[in-house]
Amino acid sequence: MSFERLFGSEYALSIVVQKFGGTSVADATKIRNAAARAVAVHREGHQVVLVVSARGKKTDELVGLAAEITDTPPAREMDVLLSTGEQETIALASMAIQSLGVSAMSFTGGQLGITTDGSHSKARIRSIDTGRIQAALEAGQIVVAAGFQGYDEHGNITTLGRGGSDLTATALAAVLRADVCEIFTDVEGVYTTDPRVVAEARKIEKIAYEEMLELASLGAGVMHSRSIEFAKKYHVPIRVRPALGEGEGTLITALDDQTAPVVTGVALVKSESRVTLLDLPDRPGVMDQIFTQMEERKIPIDMVVQDVGSGGVAEVSFSVPEAELAETLTAAERAVEVLGQGRVVSGTNLSKVSVVGIGMSRHTGVAALMFRTLADAGINIGIVTTSEIKISVLVDRDRSVDAVRAIHKAFALHEEITAEPAVGVRREVGSASIAADAETEDATVRGLAGMEDIVVSEVRLDDLQSRVTFSNVPDRPGVLADLFEAVAEGAVVVDMIVQNVSQQGRANVSFTVLRSDLDRCLLLGREVSETWPNCELSFEKEIAKISVTGIGLRTHTSVGRVMFRALAEQGANISLINTSEVRFSAVVAGDAGKPAVEKVAAAFGLKAR
Known part of the structure; x- marks a missing residue:
């Protein structure tokens, strides 16, 4: 498909895309407020596209009506039904704009030219034909667009699934090359964590696409990760703003990791489950088979952890949303069957707690501070996995809120964060x-x-890295903190950290360091591990x-x-x-x-x- 087909032609005037969610257009007063905001921007000389969701609880009402008719509504007809919620809102919003003296035209997903694949209730956007939108904008009209919907190659109405209206807004901003996509919501912006969990949570002025992607995937409810994927891919600046206030909110954009804070936010995914495949053959192709089974069932697994094999067998764990556990166990059992070896166990009543920050890779000590904070709170860690900008742990669900509060306080996220907090020694990997x-x-x-x-x-x-492994580590609070504090004090930069689920009260911990730091790391780690009975230290240079x-x-x-x-x-x-x-x-x-x-x-x- 050509660049022009995806992005349309150049536009002479600046374009602003605004999106209002269901609670922000729940009644006539709120619809008029959204209309007034669009009109104000239009009168400043911008071309405006206003994307709206179904009003308030309208979607729930429609789902309830379908349930009164049948226990098994056809997916195609559910999409036809649910799309009427946005159709109602766009008509009312267009009327409100016209009552303010500005011309407006409403467009359903099909009229917007949004074509998707045929996956009802979770369709993915293939392309957008901007012809009708462009004509309306050039005629001086405000385009009022239905979020959440499109149509497939056969002309069937499709819906985009969770976060679909945000996705529509960012997609339209991409093809129209809008100056900004404003997402109006019932909060002031993006916060360092959920203010309902931590009252001292602070609104973030700017956040990187990568950070927002991680936070969105980790349960931050302000935006869905698919929208952020779009924004990053097509370089769309997003500003999350309050619908009922004048605050500037939070700008989601590209940021330089050299000047960004080390830790930007703490995220909590409350209802997680763990799946572990034990006694797998330690040979090439095992992960291929596991991911093949998950892909066939479209299961997005997270916190994938494989530790170093021993005695010819390996162990793999990962987390999934609790609602996906049954299907995931079916997929895992099938993988074991194909591999001809292994067994599947699972854990429930778990939560995932994560710290996120693009400046993390520049500093040592982030993991050590997180682990020490949890240890001081008496919270034991199950699985650990890291990336360049994220550290995630699985903890017992009944301690998850305590964990978030403690970590938020430890990293002083309630305060304005500078680019150089005293977390550790700055060092490039x-x-x-x-x-x-x-x-x-x-x-x-x-x-x-x-x-x-x-x-x-x-x-x-x-x-340029080496691998260090501590086997038979006691599974109790404080062990990881002791280890990584010692490593951080030696100015050793740790990259990947992996802790798999413990067996019989013992766990294995592996991590990677620069090869030039290996000898120092082994010396520091050996001193700590000598206090752990039966612990074994190994490495691969x-x-x-x-x-x-x-x-x-x-x-x-x-x-x-x-x-x-x-x-x-x-x-x-x-x-x-x-x-x-x-x-x-x-x-x-x-x-x-x-x-x-x-x-x-x-x-x-x-x-x-």
């Missing part, structure tokens, strides 16, 4: 120069067949970390499947795994690194350089 990527991410985006297609922009090899970078990777399970299948075909065995919204990383043996990165790059259609 090195990496090898071998990489595979597209000429530019923009070029990759232009070549997409559909607007929501996955973007993998880079496959990178880091062969030469490892290779293969990383796939893109946008919204976690929600596209196919990325993991493609990556792990390529590694299996290359015969590269995986010892450690980390996943996030923007990067999948796997550790293999050092001598397997260069052929592995070339194989993975080729699998994603990228050229090694």
